[in-house]
Amino acid sequence: MRERTATDVRARVSVTARASYGRLIAILSARSGDIAAAEDHLAEAFRRALETWPVRGVPDNPEGWLLTVARNLARDSARSATTRLTTPLDLTVTDPAAMSDDPLAIPDERLKLMFACAHPSIDHSVRTPLILQTVLGLEAAAIAAAFLVPGPTMAQRLVRAKQKIKAARIPFAIPDRSEMPARVEAVLEAIYGIYALHWIDGAQAGHDMARDLDAEALFLANLVADLLPDEPEALGLAALIGHAEARRDARRDADGRYVPLAGQDTSRWNTGLMRHAEQLLARAGTSGRMGRFQIEAAIQSVHAARRITGRTDWPAVVALYEGLLAVAPSVGGVVGLAAALGQSDDPAHGPQAGLAVLEGFRSQIGDEFQPWWATRGMLLAASGDHGEAREHFQRAIALSADVAVRAFLAEAIDKLPSQGLSS
Amino acid sequence: MRYTFLLYSEEASWAKMTPAEQQGSLAAFGAYVEALKQAGALVASDWLKPTATATTITLKGGRRIQDGPYADTKEQLGGFFVINAPDLDAAIAWAERCPAAQFGYVEVRPSNIPS
Known part of the structure; x- marks a missing residue:
């Protein structure tokens, strides 16, 4: 019975954590700029929730309870580090009845937190990881895995970025209208980074993680669209x-x-x-x-x-990819254009045109980009070069960690007309 | 919050400027200093003579006094501003107005002394 309650409470804590983590971190760190401290205090508040809720029941306003506890911890640590270490914790101040903070009554501060995380003075490569951690509460280890970076390296980058936000006083603020277009781009790019991870992830790490990251990217993109209509x-x-x-x-x-x-x-x-x-x-x-x-x-x-x-309407897709490459060149865009050319029945398009585009970018794309091999394989197959197509699909399989994608590519090989006896 | 702007540029470029260009640059710096004062943001500033006049001193590993700047770089430290600004965005806005940003680099560093 008791175990079941504890399980229910744990479930409730994890639901609350997922839904309100970023809101609470944003509120807790807005004034001090100290994200690391906010994370520590919130983690401790969650730990106490797991201890207290099974005994006293889940409070009516779990977010408010967590915010109050985390704020009290912040106050205590500000008062004196020594007092905190030597005085027993006073649980009465965190009693739900004494709670006055209602996070739902406080405007959503997550966007400001995202603008701080994607500030131009924060290194480009750490912006997306920082948002994943501060707004979504992902662990450094999970983020490191998604970015194919060693765990300690990622943890260190995140720590350094948070220290900079605090030390340089990067504001938690929505930029002026004049600054907005440049600054919002960094926030959107960071969210796009989460979404783009799904492709890397789909190819390298497996399906479940990809689904979670996609859902988070959609959640954040909708949040920003709502807040910046x-x-x-x-x-x-x-x-x-x-x-x-x-x-x-x-x-x-x-x-x-x-x-x-x-x-x-x-x-x-x-x-x-x-x-x-x-x-x-x-x-x-x-x-x-x-x-x-x-x-x-x-x-x-x-x-x-x-x-x-x-x-x-493949010709329309081709035209849009050409527009995209003019505005924002990327290897993904090149591969997309090539694939669309292969499908288009416009006389100027077709598999050969697609292959020509891929060839033109070969040196920039490198040998490790799975979509380049898979797409080139498709175009080669469509233009009748089955031997080459087979080699490309095999190379793409070697670069895919996703079982389903590998199976799909293996099937593509099977569909190629069988080769002559000589091979 | 106190920030220091470290102004880096190729000091040789100053000597290559015509007297009129040098006058214009000085006037721009004068106007900038005035704007900082008007806003109550200026704490201190200085314009430094070229690195050829620098002397570097250390007691680390024995007392040494030597000719030249500490770091031999393509761009040299030529001056600094110490300003007060509410946050990094405000500091960056001031740094962008600094005439040095037009021909060199302005490194913005927050003060490590609690205010």
Whole structure:
């Protein structure tokens, strides 16, 4: 009985942690700028919740309870480090009845926290990890795994970034209108980084982690879009990730096998998410300020239209990728353009045009980028070069950690016409 | 919060400027100092003679006094400002207005002395 209560309480604590971690960290660190201290105090508050809630019951306002405890801890540690260590903890001050802080009554500070984490004076490579940790409460070890960086290295980078935020007094503030476009880009890029991890992750680490990160990216993108409804790129990013999320279920068939976009059953797409994404993109379009996330969302929007029209307007996808590469060059964009060229029946397009694009970027892409090999394999197969295609698929398999993706590529090899006896 | 701006640039470029350009640069710095004073932000500032005039002293590993700057770099420390600003964004805004940012680099460092 007792065990069951403890399990229920643990479940409640973890639900609260997931839902309100970032809100609480943002509130706790806003004034001091000390994220590390806020994390310590909140962690201790969660620890006490696990101790106290099974005995006294889960408070009506769990977030408020946690905030009060964490604030008291902050007050204590500010008063005197020695007192804290020598005086027994006074649990009465953390009694739910004595609680006065209601985090739900405090405006959402997470956006300000994100602007601090994605500040231009914070090293580019640590911004996304920092947001994953401070806003979503992910452990350094999990973040390190997602970024393919050794755990201690990632932990050290995160510590250093938090120290800088505090020491240099990086403000927890939403920038002025004049500064906004430049600064919001860094925040959106960091969220896009979480979403982009899913592709790396899908290829390297497995499906479950990818699903979690996607859900978090969508959550943060929607949060920023809600809080900055006049920023077209914020709307564009939320539309982009919304579209990708809408196709989640269709990316696997009943047996868990990977299904590429062109082969997906459109009836398995989430129409609610797609409609919301379309609305966001339309609203972004009224601003007249185009940007990379809106273009990427527009590409997704063309794909989504297949649900209604039954076909994909590949020449439109090609044109959008060309626009995307002009605004924001990336290896992902190059591979996307090549794949779209391979599908397009425009006389100037086709597999050969796709192969030419890939060849032009070969030196910049490097040998370890799985999509380059997989896409090139598809284009080679489509243009009849089956031997080369086979080698490319084999190379892509070697670079894929996802079982389903490997199976899909193996199937692509099987579908190639069998080679002559000589080989 | 107190911040110090360390102004780095190629000191040779000053000598290459025409007298009129040098006058213009000095006037820009004068206006900048005035703006900092008006805002009540200026704590201290100085403009340094070239590194050829520098002497470096250490007692680490024995007393030594030697000619030249501590670090031999492409750009040299040519001056500094110490200012008060509410946060890093405000400090960056001042740093961007500093004439030195137009021909060199302004390193912004927070003070380590609690205020």
